[in-house]
Amino acid sequence: MPERPAGTVEDRAQEQGPGFVMRAVTRPEYGGPEVVTVEDVARPSPGPGEVLVRVGAAGLDRATLHLLTGLPLMARLAFGVRRPKRPVLGQQVAGVVEEVGPGVDGLAVGDRVCGTAAGSFAQYAVAKAGTLAPTPDGVEDRHAATIGVSGVTALAAVVEHARVQRGDRVLVLGASGAVGGYAVQLAAHLGADVTGVCSASKEDLVRAQGAHRTVDYASVRLPAMGGPFDVIIDIAGNNPVSALRRCLAPGGRLVIVGGEGGGRLLGGIERNLLATMAGWFTAKDLGWMFSSTTTARCAEVARLITEGAVTPVIDRTVDLDGAADAIAAMASGHLRGHAVLEMQ
Numbered sequence: 001m002p003e004r005p006a007g008t009v010e011d012r013a014q015e016q017g018p019g020f021v022m023r024a025v026t027r028p029e030y031g032g033p034e035v036v037t038v039e040d041v042a043r044p045s046p047g048p049g050e051v052l053v054r055v056g057a058a059g060l061d062r063a064t065l066h067l068l069t070g071l072p073l074m075a076r077l078a079f080g081v082r083r084p085k086r087p088v089l090g091q092q093v094a095g096v097v098e099e100v101g102p103g104v105d106g107l108a109v110g111d112r113v114c115g116t117a118a119g120s121f122a123q124y125a126v127a128k129a130g131t132l133a134p135t136p137d138g139v140e141d142r143h144a145a146t147i148g149v150s151g152v153t154a155l156a157a158v159v160e161h162a163r164v165q166r167g168d169r170v171l172v173l174g175a176s177g178a179v180g181g182y183a184v185q186l187a188a189h190l191g192a193d194v195t196g197v198c199s200a201s202k203e204d205l206v207r208a209q210g211a212h213r214t215v216d217y218a219s220v221r222l223p224a225m226g227g228p229f230d231v232i233i234d235i236a237g238n239n240p241v242s243a244l245r246r247c248l249a250p251g252g253r254l255v256i257v258g259g260e261g262g263g264r265l266l267g268g269i270e271r272n273l274l275a276t277m278a279g280w281f282t283a284k285d286l287g288w289m290f291s292s293t294t295t296a297r298c299a300e301v302a303r304l305i306t307e308g309a310v311t312p313v314i315d316r317t318v319d320l321d322g323a324a325d326a327i328a329a330m331a332s333g334h335l336r337g338h339a340v341l342e343m344q
């Protein structure tokens with residue numbers, strides 16, 4: 001048998017018992033799905049204000065892709081300049097509290113929880129207690145695993161930033177995606193008249209989520225999408241702020257959430273700054289947002305799922321070994337809804 005170097009995960013497992021080791025989806029360097037591997041790594045321990053979650057399910061989202069590729073480059077200031085600081089991928093999580101760190105109130109071993117935990121594509125992940133909420137009875141882990149980023153971002157965009165009201169004419173750009181699916185359902189639930197923008201092959205999906213009409217972005221330009229709108233939730237497409245502003249009704253609200261393909265260095269974030277500046281010269285509300293995951297927001301999305309107001313759409317569930325293929329499917333736009341990793 002080949003000799004193992006001292007201090008490997010296997011050595012530490014022999015010293016501390018097999019529970020010390022867990023399987024995880026990692027990437028040692030930035031790259032595409034081809035750099036993704038599944039390996040044994042050390043199980044993390046919760047620090048003050050944290051809990052260890054035994055992961056039941058972990059939802060993929062676009063941030064997974066940014067963490068994998070290290071793009072836009074600006075993001076490497078936070079993720080690690082030359083190589084990723086954290087090898088384990090994943091953020092959205094649903095599972096059961098396994099250990100509680102010092103100073104955590106309101107969570108106990110055995111509680112079902114959902115939200116975010118850095119490195120959630122693993123059997124165990126450490127989460128800040130403030131980014132988790134209880135998973136209600138009747139909500140499956142695979143659904144709860146889409147709340148922490150996708151659900152919370154849509155909630156913040158539609159309810160908190162755009163303040164969507166009954167009767168508002170709402171345009172959702174990127175309606176077929178993970179965030180967009182939640183946004184369409186939320187806006188429709190609030191009584192808005194929703195136009196969803198997506199590719200032609202997913203118009204049926206977006207209508208099924210409550211959009212009153214759909215538009216194929218490949219064949220219809222923004223000015224012909226049926227405006228003016230009271231609200232635009234801009235999740236994809238990277239349309240110029242000036243064009244978005246022209247599609248808003250007087251007093252209308254724009255919320256920029258995201259958009260891929262905006263450039264290697266900044267990823268299109270400069271549109272946010274342009275929106276802020278353009279907003280100084282118009283009565284229209286031109287805004288943007290970065291979502292932050294809180295217990296209250298996770299709990300609210302979970303409540304909406306329990307009520308049947310929104311239902312996460314799951315394209316596929318895979319095990320850890322299927323992570324690379326699921327990430328590739330997301331990158332190439334083949335998902336209809338979410339991909340979710342489920343632990344065995």
Ligand SMILES: NC(=O)c1ccc[n+]([C@@H]2O[C@H](COP(=O)([O-])OP(=O)(O)OC[C@H]3O[C@@H](n4cnc5c(N)ncnc54)[C@H](OP(=O)(O)O)[C@@H]3O)[C@@H](O)[C@H]2O)c1
Binds near residue numbers: 333
């Ligand atoms: N601000 C924040 O806090 C925050 C939080 C989460 C995510 N984000 C960002 O939000 C964006 C979407 O994330 P996601 O997880 O929902 O990604 P996703 O699931 O991949 O969805 C993106 C969707 O955009 C659609 N799309 C592509 N080109 C389009 C165009 N020209 N016009 C309209 N729709 C278009 C795609 O539709 P088809 O597949 O039908 O082509 C796809 O369904 C990403 O840029 C992400 O980084 C921001």
